[in-house]
Structure formats: structure tokens, C-alpha cells
Amino acid sequence: LTSLDFSFLWRWMQNGLRFTETGDLRSPKRLKALHKHTLLFTMIWILQVLFSPLPTPALFTLIAFGALTFLWVLSRPKPVLPPVDLNKQSVGIEGGARRAALLTDNNLLSYYFEDTKTLYEAFQRGLHASGNGNCLGYRKPNQPYQWLTYKQVLDRAQHLGSGLLQKGCKPSPDQFIGIFAQNRPEWIISEYACYTYSMVAVPLYDTLGPDAILYIVNKADIGIVICDKPDKAQILLENCEQGKTPCLKTIILMDLFDKELKDRGAKVGVEILALQEAEPPNPEDLCIVCFTSGTTGNPKGAMLTHENVVANAAGYVTIMKMTLLWTVIYSCGAKVGFFQGDIKLLTDDMKTLKPTIFPVVPRLLNRIYDRIQSGANTPVKKFLLNFATTMKMIEVKQGVIRNDSLLDKLVFKKVQETMGGRVRIMVTGAAPISPSVLKFLRSALGCQVFEAYGQTECSAGCTFSMPGDWTTGHVGPPLACNIIKLDDVEEMNYFSSNNEGEVCIKGPNVFKGYLKDPEKTAEAIDKDGWLHTGDNGTLKIIDRKKNIFKLAQGEYIAPEKIENVYIRSVAVAQVFVHGESLRSCLIGIVVPDAETLPEFAAKLGVKGSYEDICKNPAVKKAILEDLVRLGKAAGLKSFEQVKDLYIHTELFSVENGLLTPTLKAKRAELVKVFQKQIEALYSSMQE
8 A cells, every 4th residue: 555656646647637627437336446446445544544654644644645535425315317429429311400419319208298298288287297396486575485386377278268258359379368477476376277178379578569569469469468566557558549559448557556557458449367178289379479589670570380389398308207297397296486676675575485407598607706706805715715616626527516615615605695595407598698707607507507699589498508518619409309410601601511500499398480471481481491590500599590690891790609608707797799791800888887897997996886996997907907807818809899888877678779688789779879989999099
């Protein structure tokens, strides 16, 4: 034993970690081997120390360290092993498309459970699977969550649906019902009232703007709208009184309303609904029409069938198996809690609800990352944070996911508790996420963090990163319900022969088309049934096809890629990168972070209010230099770097019309709002 020196052990551990980082250790067998060998060499090292000539204090210190290491390894949970070879997550099929390797043949999934082919059947299955357990949760300020059971939700849905029938609605997929409400239990009840009687739900959002709501009501010929609050009913009534929505006859309110509103509504048909029998839908029937907010023009109504949504859910269940099965799917009796409606109270709601699954957009994850990093404001704190992150990342790369280690308790406990302390799975989508942020959060949060990609037209998702695959920079293989291929985009020099092009999707999760818009439907779905997403990439999404533009010198720019680099600046909350075909360079609109800007400015000797700091030329110059520094570190080319900035003090938001409901930038609106500033920036520089 004494002939085994420490240097040999250290070299062996280094080689093990090197294998992990390069991907050579991603097979389940090697993960298990490393786990066993780590235990063996820890024991050998302890025995070696016992026979060494070290002083007694040093000997006890080393023994204690060795014992802690041994306990650390021994107490680790079993690693998350990937269900397929991570180097072969998808399989090529005839025609150049690819399917999920999880499938044993080329038959795509349309459903997972034989008795669950519609959303109505999914809810019925959940009722039995949960034993009439809790289904929908809500809370009032400073009170615990209250729960509705599956039977209560189903009964209320049937009662509401029967009332819709009494008011002249037909139990048919040609009958559209508007739902104009914030996320809450009544929204789900209204949705399932439609599904119970084969009707189609059409969500309305005030964030779309009054013109879009008017357009959707008329486009879908909506006769009944279910609202949550009287002020939304007022918006609808104003349109009725002006003769703009002749089709709208009935408004149903979730909340209490006064007699004045009822009297006003009586002139256009506001009534209370009654009860009647149920008539379930078929898989091929429409279940919902989702009007996509888009970034330009009128919203388009994506028609989704029960089969579309059920097939998409089956694709996720196939990947996650029991991990996801018992936690987020209605068909398995899961519970869903709603926040109070105030984003400022979201953290309090999370602590109270203690969710196990948390779908999240990258913007929120960026904020979590920035707050953790800014909290490490001393050399000692930075060292501890970096050390803890590195050690946790070693475990993550070995498939070990936990939140109960000593490092979790000492360093990451606070951030984990802000999310309730029980999150096991986090799914991010809607926009790309920085690899550095994703790696850090996988270490710090002690849960599995997955990336997904998709859009409304494919029932939300078409790819999902694999359990056990902790690499970044990709969005995972195709779901088992669809196949994917790349189509040439010749004008941008993207060719499928080079593994680049427009992402196209085909499968039972692809929508039927756009409501009453055959021209747009033909643009989206070709004659062979392929959905053209408008996204360019190698299934590492580069940007929206329509967002990519060419500069005067002929270079193509993917602005979202650049924005995702710049948003890492400690002083920046939001950034919008803009360029034009007649200009040779890029400019940016930056909204500084109100929390971190004062400290950033203080290092420059600048003090004052948030607005005063934003107006200071030295601060603007420093922010620009920081963005360029980050761009160089990320490998941006010189033509991809912004040359000047305009500092704006108000955040882009859904409320001011500059973000979509999924928090994507409305690029056309941003250009319109900042047109004067954009022109001033270009005119002031020598291109």
C-alpha cells in the first residue's frame, strides 16, 4: 500500500474528470465504474495516510479529510443514466429526416396510454389515477393553498359546459368559445368545459392589445367569451356597443360584478349559464385555437386537435418516463398550483406551493444567475461560489443530481429555498439560454434542468434534451411523436448537405392549419405535410429566419445570438440589437439593471439617481466597452459587435407592447418606438 503514492491517485482522478469533460465518460458503464473506483481509491488513500510518518495533527487532519471524502462519495444518490447512447440520440430515416432513438421503429407516437387519446380522456384518467386527489391549487394573500379535487373540477366543467349548450352553443369542434382571463383554476375549468362538449377554446390575452382582441373575436366568430374580471367585460362591451363585434352575444364572468354592468350587458346579451349533459370529443376534433401573438401583423389562429396535444405529451412522457409521469400530467393525477397574479409575489407563492416541476423562460433564469453572481461581492465569496460550483458540476457530469450535500447547505440553500426547495425538474424554452448560465444553474439548483424547442404550431414542443446529457449548446433530439429535417435556405447560404437549414417538423403533433387563413397555412405546411418553422439552425437554433438580416457589406446577422451574449453584462437588464441592409454596422438599445447599475457606476466615480446615471456619457461608454469585451470572449466577429448604444430607462415589457407574452422581443415594434434614436445613432457615427 505504501508504494501507492498520492501523485498516482491525483493523476487518476484528473484523468477521470478529463473523460467526463470530453464526453468519453457518458456511458452508464463508465459512470458506475468511476463511482466504484472512487470508493476504492479513497479507502487506499486513507490506509496510506495511516502508515505515513506525518505529525499527529497533520495525520488527524488528513484522516478527517479522507473520511469526509468517503462519506461524500458514499452518500451520493445514484446517477441519472441516459436512456440511449448520448452520441446517437436520433436516427436518420429515408428522405434525410431524423427520428428519436427512443423509438424502436419509424412509427411515431400519437398517444402514450391506450385510454388517453383526447384531453377529455386525459382528465378522466387523472381522476382515477389520483383517487380523486387534489388537482388545481390557488391561494389568497398570506394564506395557504386551497385545492380543488379532480371530481370538483370535472363537475364544475360539466356544469359550465351544459350552460353553454343551453345558450345555443353546439357540441361540435366548429363551436369556438373565448376565454379572456389570467391563469387561474377557472381558466382550466373553462377549457375543460369546452373539451367535455367537443367545443374549442380560444384564449384571449389583454397583452395582445385591444386591436388584436377585436380581430380574434371576429376571425373566430366567437359568440361567447368567459372573462375573469369585470374590466375585461367592459372592454368587450365597448366593442359591442360600437358595432365592432356583431358575433359576440354572451359574456360570462368568473368574478362578482355589479348590477350596473349586468344592465349594460343586457343590451348586448350578458347572461348567467345553466347545466346539461356531456358529449366527449374525438381525437381528430379541434380542442383549442391559439392565436400566436407574433412580432408583426395580425395574430394567426393555430388550430390544434386533441391528437396534436396528446401526441406531444406522449413524446415528453417517453423521454422522462416515471420522473415526469407522476408530476405534471393531468392524465396521471398531478396537481397544478397557480400564482396570485402578481409577479412581485411569485417568490412567496413558490415558497408556499413548493413545486416539483417548474417550466421557466431563460429571462428569469438569467435574473437568478445575475443575482447569485452579484451577491458574491468579495474575493472570499467569489472563491467559495466558484469552488462550490466546480465541485457540484463534477457531480452533474457524472449524472449525480442532489440538493442535500454540504455545499448545497452552505452555499446554495438560499437560492434553492426561494423556489420552494423541492424543485426536481426545470424546463426552459421560448428562447435560447446561455451555456454558462445553464451549466451554473444545473450545479446550483440541485435539480435537472432541460432545454426544449418548439412552437405553437407543433403543440409547443418538438425536441427535448435527454436525461443524463448535461452538455450545452443544443436543444436535444426529436420527440418520439415527430421527425425533423433541415431544408435549404439558399439566400442565406444554409444547405442541409452542410447540416444547416430551416427546421422542418412532421408528425401527429403538427397543427391542422391557421383558422380561416389557407394562404398562411400553405406557407407553413407544405404539400408533403412538413411544418416549416421559420427557424434556422442545426437543431442548435441560431435565430428566427425572419429575424436574420444582411448588413451593407453582405454579412448576415443573427441578432438574438448577440443579445444572449450581451445580456451577461452585470449592468444590463435588457438589450436590443439592430442593423439595416443599408448600414455597415450594428447599434444597440440597452436598458440598464436598476439594482446593479449604481455599483457599476460607483466604480467609475459616478453617483446619483438611476435616471441621472443612465444619462452619464462615462457610464454609456463603460457599458459599451463591457458588451464588446463579452462579445470578444464569446467569439463574436467584429461585424457582430455593436458600435454605439442608446440608454433607455424603462424596461421592455408585455404591458408596453415591446415583448410578446412569452417575453420575446417584438422587433418591429422596438424599431418603431426607437426609430428616432436609431437614426440619431447612425447619423452621429462614421460608418
